[in-house]
Amino acid sequence: MENFEDGAREHLLSVNVNENDGFNGSESKIQVKNLTRCLDKGASILKNVSLEIPRGKIMGIIGPSGGGKSTLLRALNRLWEPPSGTVFLDGKDITGVDVLELRRKVGMLFQLPVLFEELKPFSKTGTVADNIRYGPLLKGKKISDEQVYKLLTFADLDSSFFNKHGNELSVGQAQRVALARTLANEPEVLLLDEPTSALDPISTQNIEDVLVKLKSKGMTIVMVSHSIKQIKRIADVVCLLVGGEIVEVLSSEKLSEAKHPMARRFLDLSS
Numbered sequence: 001m002e003n004f005e006d007g008a009r010e011h012l013l014s015v016n017v018n019e020n021d022g023f024n025g026s027e028s029k030i031q032v033k034n035l036t037r038c039l040d041k042g043a044s045i046l047k048n049v050s051l052e053i054p055r056g057k058i059m060g061i062i063g064p065s066g067g068g069k070s071t072l073l074r075a076l077n078r079l080w081e082p083p084s085g086t087v088f089l090d091g092k093d094i095t096g097v098d099v100l101e102l103r104r105k106v107g108m109l110f111q112l113p114v115l116f117e118e119l120k121p122f123s124k125t126g127t128v129a130d131n132i133r134y135g136p137l138l139k140g141k142k143i144s145d146e147q148v149y150k151l152l153t154f155a156d157l158d159s160s161f162f163n164k165h166g167n168e169l170s171v172g173q174a175q176r177v178a179l180a181r182t183l184a185n186e187p188e189v190l191l192l193d194e195p196t197s198a199l200d201p202i203s204t205q206n207i208e209d210v211l212v213k214l215k216s217k218g219m220t221i222v223m224v225s226h227s228i229k230q231i232k233r234i235a236d237v238v239c240l241l242v243g244g245e246i247v248e249v250l251s252s253e254k255l256s257e258a259k260h261p262m263a264r265r266f267l268d269l270s271s
């Protein structure tokens, strides 16, 4: 953590590690129990999915297209509203938690970053700094310039980005700003839906490095990726989702030992 100075470290650690919450490192941060999503026409996107997402680790979610990966991820911060009694954060049913509070705790980064041009009622300019400040301002907290610089540094962006606008950034830079903006909310969990699929290898590595740093601070990370290589590089645990069902959960070193025929086929064709 050479670049991340004390203030910002405290800023993140204060929310990521809570010694008194009754869990230890080996227990689940998120539990999914018998989660099903059916479409109006009767088809199921998710079929009775149960999953333990370990605290302070990176879990990769992989599987063929249309298998329900994004739907599962979106259920974890109620971008899709799961039925009550199916998703728990620190043992608490997330459908009983205020949705904005939940989304601060469980932040999400998408495949293509979108920076806000106008941030009513706080700013009309929509600079990188304005974007980073937006989440905390919504709950009445103004973060200082110094904290913004520290979040930029943490996301591997130098201070020249502070006053830039979204249209001056590459997709990779915008993705790192989006990450800094999410981190300004001090999330405990980070959900990522193919966050590097639009990025070049160097930008991809920058994002992966930041994710590994966040994990080392105790953050729980859940990442959907189509890259088996990426999953092997950074994930601790891998969940294989095929046709709306979890067919295997393995440590990433044991991915090649997956037994389910569809999972095997997917892995063979992807490697």
Ligand SMILES: Nc1ncnc2c1ncn2[C@@H]1O[C@H](COP(=O)(O)OP(=O)(O)OP(=O)(O)O)[C@@H](O)[C@H]1O
Binding pocket: 039, 045, 063, 064, 065, 066, 067, 068, 069, 070, 071, 072
């Ligand atoms: N709101 C919706 N209404 C109708 N069908 C939906 C909806 N959301 C998802 N689906 C369908 O559910 C299935 C699973 O979608 P989902 O995006 O979760 O899969 P995925 O594994 O993330 O796919 P990909 O890897 O292609 O992104 C797909 O067939 C999709 O078309």
